Amino acid sequence: MPTRSCLKRQTYTFVAGVFVLYAIFATTRTFLPVAELPILSDIEPPSFAYDKEAVSVTDDGDCPEYGRWAAHPHEPRSAGRYRLPYQRPAPECRKIVVPEVEEVIREMNKTIKDPDLFRLFENCFPNTLDTSVTWTGVSSTNLQEELTFITTGDIHAMWLRDSANQLQSYVSLLKPPSSDKSSSSSSSSKSSTSSSDNKQQQQQQPGSGKLASLFRGAINLQSRYILASPHCNAFQPPAESGIDPTDGGHRSDFVSPPYSDAVVFECKYELDSLASFLQLSWDYYSRTKDARFFVDASSGGSSSPTAPKAAPARKKKGTAKATKGGGSGSSGSGSSRSSGTRNSKEKNRRGGRASKGGKRRPGAMDGWKDAVEAVLETAEAMRQPTYKDDGMVPDAPYRFTRVTSAATETLPNGGNGSPVKGGTGMVRSAFRPSDDATTFQFLVPANMMLARYMGLCAEIVDRVEREEARVAAAMEAAAAAAAAAAAASSSSSSSSSSSSNSNGKAASQDAVGGTSGSAEDYYDGEIEEDEEDEEEDDDDAEDEPLADRMRRMAKEIKKGIEEHGKIKHPQFGEIYAYEVDGYYSTNLMDDANLPSLLSSPLTGYVARTDPIYKATRRFALSDSNPYYDHGPVINGTGGPHIGPGMAWPMSLVVGIMTSDDDDEIRSMLGQLVASTDGLGLMHESVNVWNAGMWTRAWFSWANGLFGQMILDLAERKPAVLKSSFQGEGKGKS
Numbered sequence: 001m002p003t004r005s006c007l008k009r010q011t012y013t014f015v016a017g018v019f020v021l022y023a024i025f026a027t028t029r030t031f032l033p034v035a036e037l038p039i040l041s042d043i044e045p046p047s048f049a050y051d052k053e054a055v056s057v058t059d060d061g062d063c064p065e066y067g068r069w070a071a072h073p074h075e076p077r078s079a080g081r082y083r084l085p086y087q088r089p090a091p092e093c094r095k096i097v098v099p100e101v102e103e104v105i106r107e108m109n110k111t112i113k114d115p116d117l118f119r120l121f122e123n124c125f126p127n128t129l130d131t132s133v134t135w136t137g138v139s140s141t142n143l144q145e146e147l148t149f150i151t152t153g154d155i156h157a158m159w160l161r162d163s164a165n166q167l168q169s170y171v172s173l174l175k176p177p178s179s180d181k182s183s184s185s186s187s188s189s190k191s192s193t194s195s196s197d198n199k200q201q202q203q204q205q206p207g208s209g210k211l212a213s214l215f216r217g218a219i220n221l222q223s224r225y226i227l228a229s230p231h232c233n234a235f236q237p238p239a240e241s242g243i244d245p246t247d248g249g250h251r252s253d254f255v256s257p258p259y260s261d262a263v264v265f266e267c268k269y270e271l272d273s274l275a276s277f278l279q280l281s282w283d284y285y286s287r288t289k290d291a292r293f294f295v296d297a298s299s300g301g302s303s304s305p306t307a308p309k310a311a312p313a314r315k316k317k318g319t320a321k322a323t324k325g326g327g328s329g330s331s332g333s334g335s336s337r338s339s340g341t342r343n344s345k346e347k348n349r350r351g352g353r354a355s356k357g358g359k360r361r362p363g364a365m366d367g368w369k370d371a372v373e374a375v376l377e378t379a380e381a382m383r384q385p386t387y388k389d390d391g392m393v394p395d396a397p398y399r400f401t402r403v404t405s406a407a408t409e410t411l412p413n414g415g416n417g418s419p420v421k422g423g424t425g426m427v428r429s430a431f432r433p434s435d436d437a438t439t440f441q442f443l444v445p446a447n448m449m450l451a452r453y454m455g456l457c458a459e460i461v462d463r464v465e466r467e468e469a470r471v472a473a474a475m476e477a478a479a480a481a482a483a484a485a486a487a488a489s490s491s492s493s494s495s496s497s498s499s500s501n502s503n504g505k506a507a508s509q510d511a512v513g514g515t516s517g518s519a520e521d522y523y524d525g526e527i528e529e530d531e532e533d534e535e536e537d538d539d540d541a542e543d544e545p546l547a548d549r550m551r552r553m554a555k556e557i558k559k560g561i562e563e564h565g566k567i568k569h570p571q572f573g574e575i576y577a578y579e580v581d582g583y584y585s586t587n588l589m590d591d592a593n594l595p596s597l598l599s600s601p602l603t604g605y606v607a608r609t610d611p612i613y614k615a616t617r618r619f620a621l622s623d624s625n626p627y628y629d630h631g632p633v634i635n636g637t638g639g640p641h642i643g644p645g646m647a648w649p650m651s652l653v654v655g656i657m658t659s660d661d662d663d664e665i666r667s668m669l670g671q672l673v674a675s676t677d678g679l680g681l682m683h684e685s686v687n688v689w690n691a692g693m694w695t696r697a698w699f700s701w702a703n704g705l706f707g708q709m710i711l712d713l714a715e716r717k718p719a720v721l722k723s724s725f726q727g728e729g730k731g732k733s
Helices: 004-031 046-050 066-070 099-111 115-124 127-132 160-168 182-186 195-204 210-228 271-288 291-299 368-381 444-496 501-511 519-523 531-542 546-564 611-620 649-657 662-674 700-716 718-722
Strands: 133-138 146-150 254-256 264-266 399-401 566-569 573-576 685-687 690-695
Touching: 099 115, 099 210, 099 700, 115 662, 115 700, 127 133, 127 160, 127 700, 133 210, 146 160, 146 210, 160 210, 160 271, 160 700, 210 271, 210 291, 210 368, 271 291, 271 368, 271 444, 291 368, 291 444, 368 444, 368 546, 444 546, 546 566, 566 611, 573 611, 649 662, 649 700, 662 718, 700 718
Parallel strands: none
Antiparallel strands: 133 146, 254 399, 566 573, 685 690
8 A cells, every 4th residue: 555655745746747737838839829820620621622522530449459350250141051241340430431332332232143242242342441441631741632541451551562452442433534514504603603513513523532532642641651761561650640650570670771660660672562552543543534633742732623733844944943832741750761762873853852962952842753753763773683794793772681480581692682683674572462582583473563554654744744844834934924024114114214215115125035025035044043053954954754764664674574584384385484583593483462473464464365374374273383272172372471271362363353264253253252261251361171271350452352353243244243152162153
């Protein structure tokens, strides 16, 4: 029992603490005038400025933790043989509710005949929205910059690859701009500015609704992460979320370039992570055609539909200086930036991040285009071979070692990985999409994915740079007009006090640039700039436009894959290898995680009907693939991440999406329905001989991919969804 004197001391300490806190508060108020403090109710929410719907995540303080909850079946059960449980959280515990997704579920109930297959779709398709959109908000430095933090499910960190794939499940529901112009006919009436007309106008905006906001927020947050640490794969919650960082348990890791634990959860360099950012960007753009978002996301400006603020384009020689306003929030997490891709040879790119010497220009902002450039520069650096032409071994752009008993969790040769030869055009990857170390660092599926989306996103960069040029030209013309007006006013004043009208007329004519009147003629030689700015402009003039650099790299990577990434197999003929090193070493296998050789048509790199792909697919789904696991429960690819004998349901989903054979599709669907161990969700892996042995009750990526596959079948193979799957793991017509 505490003594009376002890209790008295504790009371005095508490009272003193209260007075100290009050003094701090009073002092703060004294030095921060109320007029300068932002009042939240007066700040326009970004959804209003965007003319789009606000998105907020449900406070699930009273809700059960989904990982534990999903490991047990819940009522009601399906009416089928497997009596699959209903595994969606209660409505009040769902993180995000998107009406379009709920409507699709209702429609698919009419399309899918088998009750167990429908229950699996009903549980899986909305799983990311129900459980894994952990936080949405805005940047602390730019209220127009939406942010979306998406976890993998049971691990509370955001993987670039996983989050991009989790959202990809809903790409088909993104709406392109409406072609209905009926609302514009009443715009002449002042009374037509009512809320109903505003809603009609909102529907015409590209990328409206909750779903589009989630995509934009994820793109913005991934941009921030890549600019902070482009070699890393998984990240902590943004500082704005108020969520404490998760301890990744990787204290024994040695990584170069270094990173901040406050920003990064794990720093395994995986080429597909960078490609996933480009994929996510293209997914949003290709469906919504919302180029304005990428312009604004590259400039840190407002995204008001009536007056978009674009970043000034590269300053032409002799033009007036332009400064960027606002901020992107890329530093909002308080991270210390990696210097891995900003070396001393880096020039000041268009709209760029850095000046000569790799130092950041004062006032320069980080945005989407800067992140794209960081992807390109990181990939370029990771083309570096192990040896120079003279035999010297240069410093590696990335190194990783971990104290571990698993060979797949660290890199050999002092963290450099296995040697690679130069001149292939391909890009190294230290780790696979499974987070396992590569055997040979030219990972073919990741290079396929990067080549595809690097080329596609060049179109978006083109749009951004054209808008930057348009805004720069408008600013230049406005400045010229203002200067001409000022000069005319000045000469008019002087002419009124002079006896010679002709001199005033000549001065006025000279001030507006003679007879041409063009802004460029006016500024040529008229504005003096310091030497440093002129040197930067000379460097800019020599630079290749970012979009052209992207297209060139995409072509070089594809050429490298076709020349170095294929092999003649004695059984299957010419097929793609999983990994190569440029020394003619090949790793013939396939892994379940995406991107894989099996999934290459899903990225658009090859067609399902391509002969080399078809041969590669036959190899991947055969026992010639050392990680093809088969047994009475489920047959599919696995990988070293879990080990032999554990097939990943994800691989069967991809097998369905790359198949045109109805019987093969039905067989794989039947296996998926029968292998959930009665839990009605996709597991990470399942033992091929024992359905009761599996990993991860809550794997959001696989759940969403299953739903995406069902929607794909509804388009390609609607008759298959009329099949029954009440037999022993096989579908019947």
